[in-house]
Amino acid sequence: MTNTIIHMEGIKKHFGNVIALNGVTFDVSSGECHCLLGDNGAGKSTFIKTMSGVHKPTEGTITFEGKPLSFSSPRDAMEAGIATVFQDLAMIPLMSVTRNFFMGREPTKGRGLLKRFDVDAANEICMEEMRKMGINLRAPDQAVGTLSGGERQTVAIARAVYFGAKVLILDEPTSALGVRQTSNVLSTIDRVRGQGIGVVFISHNVRHAMAVGDRFTVLNRGQTLGTAKKDEITSAELQDLMAGGQELAKLEGSLGGTI
Numbered sequence: 455m456t457n458t459i460i461h462m463e464g465i466k467k468h469f470g471n472v473i474a475l476n477g478v479t480f481d482v483s484s485g486e487c488h489c490l491l492g493d494n495g496a497g498k499s500t501f502i503k504t505m506s507g508v509h510k511p512t513e514g515t516i517t518f519e520g521k522p523l524s525f526s527s528p529r530d531a532m533e534a535g536i537a538t539v540f541q542d543l544a545m546i547p548l549m550s551v552t553r554n555f556f557m558g559r560e561p562t563k564g565r566g567l568l569k570r571f572d573v574d575a576a577n578e579i580c581m582e583e584m585r586k587m588g589i590n591l592r593a594p595d596q597a598v599g600t601l602s603g604g605e606r607q608t609v610a611i612a613r614a615v616y617f618g619a620k621v622l623i624l625d626e627p628t629s630a631l632g633v634r635q636t637s638n639v640l641s642t643i644d645r646v647r648g649q650g651i652g653v654v655f656i657s658h659n660v661r662h663a664m665a666v667g668d669r670f671t672v673l674n675r676g677q678t679l680g681t682a683k684k685d686e687i688t689s690a691e692l693q694d695l696m697a698g699g700q701e702l703a704k705l706e707g708s709l710g711g712t713i
């Protein structure tokens with residue numbers, strides 16, 4: 455693909471004796487959703503933390519917009535346009551949606567000593583950005599804690615998009631959600647991709663991944679098992695590739711149902 459935003463090549467990460475990543479190659483293009491799948495402990499979180507500047511790789515190279523790059527902090531990565539929405543969202547439940555949306559980056563009015571937080575502008579931007587994501591807030595001063603899990607994910611996604619993300623990394627955004635909330639988040643991902651942002655979607659759930667993914671990479675014990683495009687693989691094959699796929703199929707057979 456020609457419009458690759460970030461390319462990670464042969465990434466290794468060791469924590470003392472623990473080999474969390476042992477040569478992972480992965481890239482994301484603008485306007486695609488690339489799913490990263492794998493069982494518990496496969497190295498998914500470690501990998502995206504390397505991508506977002508939290509960890510330095512022990513070995514391997516990162517190319518961002520065609521140039522070799524090494525992030526020395528998450529702030530570096532964020533400034534380059536890599537935004538991560540972690541599962542334990544960095545939000546303050548008792549604060550308003552608007553405050554959480556801006557989180558220290560509020561628009562201001564006036565100058566010098568008179569400079570202050572422009573509440574009206576902030577509220578307006580927040581309501582508008584959430585509306586674009588398909589959520590009509592009751593009021594911008596509504597506390598984040600009163601939103602549903604899916605809506606909170608959407609606030610975090612809308613915030614990343616508003617602040618200019620080129621790559622949006624979502625670590626298991628649907629794992630704690632019910633059916634309707636999941637479908638809302640999946641359609642938000644679709645909308646974000648439509649704006650030319652490259653989405654990295656981490657999941658355990660093959661169905662969720664299949665619903666929005668353009669490409670799929672499976673990690674197993676710190677190694678890439680391969681990358682496939684949507685029309686090259688079925689959910690059954692993807693499920694089998696993930697560690698435990700075989701076991702689940704056996705269990706499914708003996709229980710006579712679908713898990």
Ligand SMILES: Nc1ncnc2c1ncn2[C@@H]1O[C@H](COP(=O)(O)OP(=O)(O)OP(=O)(O)O)[C@@H](O)[C@H]1O
Binds near residue numbers: 472492494496499500
């Ligand atoms: N800071 C660390 N120090 C030591 N070992 C670590 C550290 N971070 C991760 N690991 C190890 O690296 C391996 C990969 O962990 P990681 O959290 O990346 O897996 P994961 O695929 O995200 O799993 P899950 O699906 O459970 O979130 C695990 O064996 C884990 O114990």
Ligand SMILES: [Mg+2]
Binds near residue numbers: 499
């Ligand atoms: Mg993880």
